[in-house]
Amino acid sequence: MFVAKNNNGMFISLLDSRPKEDLIQLRKEFQFYCSACQHPVQMKLGEKRLPHFAHLRDSKCITQREHETPYHLEGKKQLYSWLKNLSTELELEPFIPEIKQRPDLLIKVNKQQFAIEFQCSQISYEHLSKRTKAYKSIDIHPLWILGESWLKTNADPLFSLSSFQWLFATIPQSTNSNCFPSILYFNPMTKIVTKLSNLTPFSPTQTFATIQKFAPNDTLTEILNASLSLNSQMLTLWLEKKKNWRYQFSMFPDRKLKPLFLELYTARITRASIPAEVGLPFPTVYLIETSAVIWQLWILLDSIIPVTSNAPISFENTYRLFRERVSEGHIKIRHLPNIVGQHYSFAIMDYLQVLTKLGILKRINARNFIKVNEIILPKNGEEALELDKAVLKKLYGGKYTL
Incomplete structure (x- = not known):
């Protein structure tokens, strides 16, 4: 840490020149x-790290967290240098006695207080969730920024995001469910903030996103509000990933997928001939960690395909069957401590509405539908690809070229 009190009760900051x-x-x-x-x-004045204060070895400070690395200290210093030019109401490492927390930085922007935490090392979901709730309990908005060393890319716009990184996903305040989440990263060496927006996971570890870079002269408000639209490149690569999933083969498939493959076999559906109506991207797909192809396929197998034409389909029954799959371990929900007011049931309802837009269902009231058309199974690989393209074009209109 950079701030401590001396025996006269005066605060000393080691970031002062x-x-x-x-x-x-x-x-x-x-x-x-x-x-x-x-x-x-102790005041540490070594050559390898910035000057800083450190607790004694056996200290059990209520705010003492993970060991602060040189990367973390430098990041905190650079964030402080950037933000002090944007607001006069900026505090470095203030202790907040009401919640017994000490954020890296506390800043007020447009009457809203933000607790900024630069996170470089791994912490548990429970720890992060507890700290996040504590800040919100006193109307402080937590703003977690990951060290950019966590950011891995396969090929823009496809990124490798671990379950740990997903813990830091957030959506704008006072927004509705139809909003994609984003994650912020910071590189202390380049002094660049990176924002991944429109997070749309294809699988537990592979996520499509738009990427933006911000320099120190950009304001915090500009960074938080900035977002790009999904693009045709993302949809084209999404189709390619779905095609690969259709034809992926392993001599030793994941044991968790055996119940799914058994259900497919019973329904006389091969992996290559899965319906085009599964594996579809939309804003709330991120709420479920299991691959979009798999969890949407479970909904079709459990709630849509067995139902005859003109038969009713309720959200309640679909949700009940989905929860059973979750409890059996066939589907995994994503834990998101920084996103409140959202529930995986929103993704289920949104998927039913997608099927309505695709002409499979007809909505009759807020929570009930009728099946009006059967799911078409592709007869070969060429037809599967054409149906996949047609479905995405129907969802996104003529805005994107596939």
């Missing part, structure tokens, strides 16, 4: 204390 000789003299004259736990801390 001071010659090293002055810091050495301060270390000789004063004892320093953590503002949270009030225990003694």
Whole structure:
């Protein structure tokens, strides 16, 4: 950490411009204390790291978290340098006694307080969720920024996102469910903020997204509000991934997929002939961690294909059967501590509405549908690809060329 109190109760920031000789003299004259736990801390003035304060080895500070690496310290320093030019209401490592938290930075922008946390090392879902809820309980909006070293790309717009990175996904405040999430990253060396927007996962680890870069002269509001539209390149690559899934073969398939393959066999559907109406991208698809092809296929097999034409289909029954698949381990839900007011049931309802747009269902009221057309199974690979293209064109209109 960069801020501590001396024995006179005065706060000392090591990010203030001071010659090293002055810091050495301060270390000789004063004892320093953590503002949270009030225990003694050491001023570290080594050559490999920025000057900082550190708790003693056996300290059990209520806000002491993971070990701060040089990368983390440098990132915190650069974020502070950037943000102090944007707001006069900026605090470095303030201790908030009401919730016993000490964010890296606390800033007020347009009457909204943001607790900025630069996260470089792995933390648990439980820890992150607890801290996030604590900030929100006192009307502070937590803004988590990952170290850019976490960001991996296969080929833009396809990115490899781990379940850990997904913990930091967020959507704009006061938005509706039809909004794609985003994740922020920061590189202390280049001083560039990277924003992945329109996060649309194809599988648990592979996610399509749009990418934007921001320099220190960009405002926090501009970064948070910035977003690009989905593009035809993303949809083209999505079709390619779906095609690969159709023809993927393994001598030792994932055991979790055996129940699905058994259901497909019973329904006389091969992997290559899965319907074009599965594996479809839309805003709330991110709420479910299991591949979009698989969880949407389960809905068709459980709730749509067995039903005869003109028979009713209710959201309640579809949701009940889906929950059974979740409890049996066939489908996995994504945990998102930074996104509130969203539930995986939204993705189920949105999928039923997609099937309505595709002409398979007809909506009769808020939670009930009628099956008006049968699902068409492609007869060969060429027909499968053409049906996949036709479905995406119907969903996205003439906006994109596939």
